[in-house]
Amino acid sequence: MPDSLVTGPAAALEPEPITAVPLRRPGRWLAAAVLVALLALFVYGAATNSAYHWDTYRKYLFDTRISHGALVTLELTVLAMLIGVVLGMLLAVMRLSPNPVLRSASWLYLWIFRGTPVYVQLVFWGLFPSLYKTIDLGVPFGPQLLHLNVQSWSAPFLFAMIGLGLNEAAYMAEIVRAGINSVGDGQREASVALGMTWGQTMRRTVLPQAMRVIIPPTGNEFISMLKTTSLVTAIPLSTDLYGVARTIYGANFQPIPLLLAAATWYLAVTSVLMIGQHYLERYYSRGVSRQLTARQLRALAQVHEIGK
Template structure:
């Protein structure tokens, strides 16, 4: 009598003569695409309107490199503000306090509902709208006075505008990541004696990072490209402004300078995508969708018919 659940005697399976399906249309489509791409590349390489000599001359120009450095600064500083403020907004949004949750909702409503260019233009006009900032006793003495029109702070205003807009989107990304973790995880951590903050750091956030990292990487890449709109502040020292407004306007060749700016955006974006890939792989440890050989074997044994 065979034991219940025991696997049948091992026997070498018969080989299956599988004939792969032929897909001639795939090869034809691939060949057509290769031909079209080749024709486009050949036309772009031989078209004098692209100005490849000018492209090579200004790709590592000192003014372009300064613009790249300023663009990276805008991206990094704004993203730091967006992440930190986004976490605070998430805590406020999930709070049981109706005042905190309402304030967070109104912030998200305003900054997600208005165009980023309009917001940056508003921050550019901020020194005109609020010419003087005073802190003190109402109808009494003033302890602090600042004349904004005497300051030249377009870079700071650009960072603030980009950071506040990014915070609205990061708040929703962080909230979605936290909400993806089952509530039982927090309850189990609390039952083990962890405080709310420690449970968030040790239990909830490590699991939520699998959901938070991919959209955060996309937001960082999007923010990098959004820095080209800081001319609304106005701030004209990013790579796009220097390439198109300064150099191209001087040499009257806009196409190669646009290609220079686009190429630098592609280089930086590619580096960010590589970093995002490794971060996703790090926080996805233990959550692979692929089954190991032992798991597949156990699954096969569980599905075998039981012999009595």
């Protein structure tokens, strides 16, 4: 029976509609006002401080040398992360392997590269031509197959890429290992029951499911790698973003505006990467959340109408 036709005692027992009053939170507004005031004071103080040399900042912000340095930094980040991801996955699989030799080799690699600062590692890569003047590969007590004269190399970008990539592989190995361990044992047992080997189980069953756990921290590592490239001055590499800014302020003796210009480029690139990371995480998290989307709700409503 429609509610409009209900009369008599039944209508009198219906509760009155509740008028909801929002809870007042003056503390939030007070904290927001204080933060806005402090931010305004900082911006005003920085804008009126002549020591920042804002004219020099505007002059070099879109300088071709700075923009080219940003491109070199991005290339170095991508290549180093590619080495780190591929080698990190291999190290993670070795760490979980039933072979004790592979497990020990992986543990030793992680112990060395995670236990020493990346800047120190890059210094050693910068001194690589002094440590190894030549590299000879061949059969022991037999013919020589390959001879490399390291002294003739002049490739700081190559050494920087290798140094950053090998260091990143140690951290990516732990991320991949955590993702693999997040997959239930039942998935492995089902793969073994189907006749898959240990390698096939990892490649076809475990790793695809572990990606939703691996992707978010990998995105964070990618953004962190972009900023870590500023340490390649230890090689030394002077064509990256920070290296170019350092070269310019070494000539005009104005480090503050050049560092601000470099920081602006770092911030812009990381902002774009954070947006890409957001959409990548959303793609790999499909089916995990229990909250239904609008399309799923409409489909359920249609099924309910058909059932009537």
